Amino acid sequence: MPGKGKLSDRPDFHIIGELVEAGSRVLDLGCGEGEFLAWLVANKGVVARGVEISAAKVRKAITRGVSAYQGDLDEGLADYPDQAFDYVILSQTLQETKAPLHVLREMLRVGRRAIVSFPNFGHWSVRRAMLFTGQAPKTELFPYDWYNSPNIHFLSINDFESLCRETPFPISKRYFLSGSRRVTVAPNLMAQTAVFLLG
Amino acid sequence: MVVETRSAQFDSISLDSGATLSPVEIAYETYGHLNDAKSNAILITHAFTGDAHAAGISHETGKPGWWDNMIGPGKAFDTDRYFVICSNVLGGCQGTTGPGAKNPATGRPYAMSFPVITIRDMARLQRMLVQSLGIERLLSVAGGSMGGMQALEWATSYPEMVLSVIPIATTWRHSAQQIAFNEVGRQAIMADPDWSEGNYYDSGKLPGRGLSIARMVGHITYMSDESMREKFGRRLREKEKFGFDFGVDFEIESYLRYRGNQFVSRFDANSYLYITKAEDYFDLTNGTGRLADAFRDVGTRFLVISFTSDWLYPSYQSQEIVRVLRRMNGDVAYCDLQSNYGHDAFLVDIAEQTEIVRGFLESTARTALTASPKGVR
Numbered sequence: 350m351p352g353k354g355k356l357s358d359r360p361d362f363h364i365i366g367e368l369v370e371a372g373s374r375v376l377d378l379g380c381g382e383g384e385f386l387a388w389l390v391a392n393k394g395v396v397a398r399g400v401e402i403s404a405a406k407v408r409k410a411i412t413r414g415v416s417a418y419q420g421d422l423d424e425g426l427a428d429y430p431d432q433a434f435d436y437v438i439l440s441q442t443l444q445e446t447k448a449p450l451h452v453l454r455e456m457l458r459v460g461r462r463a464i465v466s467f468p469n470f471g472h473w474s475v476r477r478a479m480l481f482t483g484q485a486p487k488t489e490l491f492p493y494d495w496y497n498s499p500n501i502h503f504l505s506i507n508d509f510e511s512l513c514r515e516t517p518f519p520i521s522k523r524y525f526l527s528g529s530r531r532v533t534v535a536p537n538l539m540a541q542t543a544v545f546l547l548g
Numbered sequence: 549m550v551v552e553t554r555s556a557q558f559d560s561i562s563l564d565s566g567a568t569l570s571p572v573e574i575a576y577e578t579y580g581h582l583n584d585a586k587s588n589a590i591l592i593t594h595a596f597t598g599d600a601h602a603a604g605i606s607h608e609t610g611k612p613g614w615w616d617n618m619i620g621p622g623k624a625f626d627t628d629r630y631f632v633i634c635s636n637v638l639g640g641c642q643g644t645t646g647p648g649a650k651n652p653a654t655g656r657p658y659a660m661s662f663p664v665i666t667i668r669d670m671a672r673l674q675r676m677l678v679q680s681l682g683i684e685r686l687l688s689v690a691g692g693s694m695g696g697m698q699a700l701e702w703a704t705s706y707p708e709m710v711l712s713v714i715p716i717a718t719t720w721r722h723s724a725q726q727i728a729f730n731e732v733g734r735q736a737i738m739a740d741p742d743w744s745e746g747n748y749y750d751s752g753k754l755p756g757r758g759l760s761i762a763r764m765v766g767h768i769t770y771m772s773d774e775s776m777r778e779k780f781g782r783r784l785r786e787k788e789k790f791g792f793d794f795g796v797d798f799e800i801e802s803y804l805r806y807r808g809n810q811f812v813s814r815f816d817a818n819s820y821l822y823i824t825k826a827e828d829y830f831d832l833t834n835g836t837g838r839l840a841d842a843f844r845d846v847g848t849r850f851l852v853i854s855f856t857s858d859w860l861y862p863s864y865q866s867q868e869i870v871r872v873l874r875r876m877n878g879d880v881a882y883c884d885l886q887s888n889y890g891h892d893a894f895l896v897d898i899a900e901q902t903e904i905v906r907g908f909l910e911s912t913a914r915t916a917l918t919a920s921p922k923g924v925r
């Protein structure tokens with residue numbers, strides 16, 4: 350997973366920040382240190398909740414004033430009533446979840462809409478690394494060795510789109526990014542990051 | 549910061565048991581300044597044997613308050629920004645009416661004729677104090693252990709009066725194990741012949757043996773296996789080898805005896821009985837077990853804190869509170885802080901606790917400017 354830095358370091362946050370309507374109820378799954386939620390509260394006046402597994406990060410998030418709690422993502426979602434939120438956000442974390450399909454279903458149960466962003470495993474840099482080294486790809490997008498990577502499910506933009514077709518999950522909007530630049534041509538090859546608005 | 553304990557009197561208070569106490573007195577201290585809008589007040593609720601002297605240096609005794617590391621200028625409860633109140637609980641023995649107080653009807657101490665009190669009764673008296681200070685709404689009610697129970701009681705009994713609560717290392721109802729330890733303490737006191745059915749105030753002999761044994765048991769439950777091993781291990785007390793008698797061999801024995809004896813000089817045995825009973829009766833759901841009902845109309849923000857090595861008030865008890873609030877989509881922040889200090893952690897292991905309490909209070913103060921009394925939902 351790319352580091353969850355300041356808002357400016359994470360181009361998908363800019364997209365998500367624009368998607369979220371002012372004053373809405375937002376749940377951020379894997380909220381990290383709560384920077385993004387704090388930004389949404391300050392700039393969009395949202396009612397924010399966060400879930401994060403790491404005690405150290407939850408501490409930072411609470412210190413920031415975010416109502417975050419320490420908990421497992423799957424277990425945490427189960428407790429929420431249907432449609433408790435306007436948006437449930439899963440930013441750069443889908444590839445780390447044990448049961449991605451279950452998480453996506455739960456997101457659309459507890460939220461009116463789901464916003465999912467993930468690093469694109471179909472990006473040319475990943476394909477090239479695999480082709481030339483014959484090893485599990487280690488790139489800017491996926492900087493880990495195979496044995497210490499938090500990523501356990503690798504997916505490309507095409508993978509996600511076909512899952513949404515088959516399940517089905519209604520895709521309302523899609524954004525493809527290379528760095529902070531929008532990608533319009535051959536996104537599955539050219540985009541590093543994808544952002545989908547479901548529901 | 550030199551502080552003085554003050555006292556407020558009220559004509560009477562009606563109790564959960566149906567009894568009425570009249571009059572009733574409450575000892576309290578305040579730190580910092582109440583702002584003109586009276587919107588920066590925080591009530592600190594103390595644990596079992598605590599008192600009103602939470603912070604600063606006591607004018608009377610020269611001793612620092614029991615949470616002096618958390619309350620003061622620049623600390624978690626920053627007295628440069630907040631007006632902090634702490635009072636001795638109802639049933640206590642450090643200035644608030646309890647079994648050692650004089651019953652105006654007889655001119656003698658209440659002793660065991662004192663009515664049995666509850667955590668809700670404690671909160672009720674605190675509310676009378678807060679209102680008498682002209683405060684309509686508290687920014688927060690915060691406390692650990694039994695103090696956390698009072699904070700939870702405030703949230704459910706007077707939700708319109710609290711913007712946020714910070715229950716730390718606590719539970720929404722006393723468990724069988726918690727009741728069991730309290731009962732051992734009570735039985736130790738009542739088995740002491742000097743207890744005399746509670747009528748020892750004029751005898752000149754306190755039930756010191758019973759009370760100190762009760763306190764020894766308590767101290768064991770406040771520590772963790774690890775913290776005891778680190779602090780005492782199997783070290784012997786001022787000797788190289790076993791004494792082969794029943795004097796003090798180990799450091800831990802010496803420590804417990806010292807703590808027990810010290811306690812006798814500052815705490816009333818009957819207060820021990822009454823306050824532990826209040827803890828044992830504590831159940832936010834009044835026996836239904838349906839915590840969601842208790843939190844139904846509560847718009848208060850919650851910061852729930854537990855500690856990984858606390859086996860007296862284990863983390864799962866805090867997590868039950870958090871889970872129910874989450875199901876109701878309540879505003880709850882929760883962290884299980886890593887500590888080896890056991891239940892004592894909320895008093896001694898305060899670096900991380902300070903960080904999150906400070907941030908939580910700041911954001912609560914920010915929302916206070918915009919939120920309705922019901923908070924966000």
